Amino acid sequence: xxxxxxxxxxxxxxxxxxxxxxxxxxxxxxxxxxxxxxxxxxxxxxxxxxxxxxxxxxxxxxxxxxxxxxxxxxxxxxxxxxxxxxxxxxxxxxxxxxxxxxxxxxxxxxxxxxxxxxxxxxxxxxxxxxxxxxxxxxxxxxxxxxxxxxxxxxxxxxxxxxxxxxxxxxxxxxxxxxxxxxxxxxxxxxxxxxxxxxxxxxxxxxxxxxxxxxxxxxxxxxxxxxxxxxxxxxxxxxxxxxxxxxxxxxxxxxxxxxxxxxxxxxxxxxxxxxxxxxxxx
Numbered sequence: 001x002x003x004x005x006x007x008x009x010x011x012x013x014x015x016x017x018x019x020x021x022x023x024x025x026x027x028x029x030x031x032x033x034x035x036x037x038x039x040x041x042x043x044x045x046x047x048x049x050x051x052x053x054x055x056x057x058x059x060x061x062x063x064x065x066x067x068x069x070x071x072x073x074x075x076x077x078x079x080x081x082x083x084x085x086x087x088x089x090x091x092x093x094x095x096x097x098x099x100x101x102x103x104x105x106x107x108x109x110x111x112x113x114x115x116x117x118x119x120x121x122x123x124x125x126x127x128x129x130x131x132x133x134x135x136x137x138x139x140x141x142x143x144x145x146x147x148x149x150x151x152x153x154x155x156x157x158x159x160x161x162x163x164x165x166x167x168x169x170x171x172x173x174x175x176x177x178x179x180x181x182x183x184x185x186x187x188x189x190x191x192x193x194x195x196x197x198x199x200x201x202x203x204x205x206x207x208x209x210x211x212x213x214x215x216x217x218x219x220x221x222x223x224x225x226x227x228x229x230x231x232x233x234x235x236x237x238x239x240x241x242x243x244x245x246x247x248x249x250x251x252x253x254x255x256x257x258x259x260x261x262x263x264x265x266x267x268x269x270x271x272x273x274x275x276x277x278x279x280x281x
Contacts, residue, residue: 021061021137028133029057038125043109052108057133059100060126063093064134086138090130097130098123176219179209188223189238189254191216193231201258228252228270229263241278242270250276 033049035041040049067089101122105111113122177186180200187203193213199206200216209216217233225235234252241253250262250270262270270276 021065024137025057025061025133026054028129029053032057032129039109052104056097056101056104057129060093060097060130061133063096064089064130067092090127090134094123094126094130097126101126172222174220174223176216177223179211179219181207188220188225188235189256190235190258190260191220191233201254201256203256226266226269226273228266229261230265232260234260236273236275239275239278242276 029050030053032040032053033046036044036049040052044052098119102113102119105113105122113119173186177188180186180188180202183204184200184202184207185204188200189203190201191213192199192201194208196210196212197208198211198213198216199208213227213231213233217227220233223235224237225233227233234254238254238256239252240255243251243253243259245251249264250267252260252262252270252275254260
């Protein structure tokens, strides 16, 4: 749900739009044109059905895209509210699309559905089609943003019958790690701020997560690491070495070869942690 208007790189957005959403919309329009639901098969020729469904699906997809981009601004502040925002977007798209379908039906097929009962019936159909068409791209987007990651179980382990057998309590996993897509694993190396997003770097790759850097750092409580720049956080275990620039500034060299600048504000903390003594991989 990233947007060029929000200052994010254009390539990821175009890749999502062209590689995920447009193929799904065109495929859905083609299937609906071939099947001809809601009486369109009997009343319209194939070219007419193609124009009918491509137009409606395209208009609905555009409205859904614009409303999703607008909702991303709210989601930035409350990522846990994505279900309510997604439901609101679907209903907000369905309402005007219902009126558009009613007008199209009256002008194209002579069906007058501009009455409460007819609009209610159309609204159900529009909501159903909206959910079916948007299900795959929305699921992929939510998965990539880490919003579908399962929350850690809050059920405590059973208590040992003998206190002598009780093992030391394990420290709970930092909440932020549950936001990482499964394909990235849990070996977090660094966080990098990209406008309203955080790019999480792990040993398996990187991805964007919709939240502020300071909120992500707060959710990493218990994981050994620190913020080293206004736009960067680094895990202690990720630091393989340190380079010194001619002006005295430090640059952390991570296990994956990534180089992270250390601002003067955080340089003393980096030295105190002993990171500056690492000479390199």
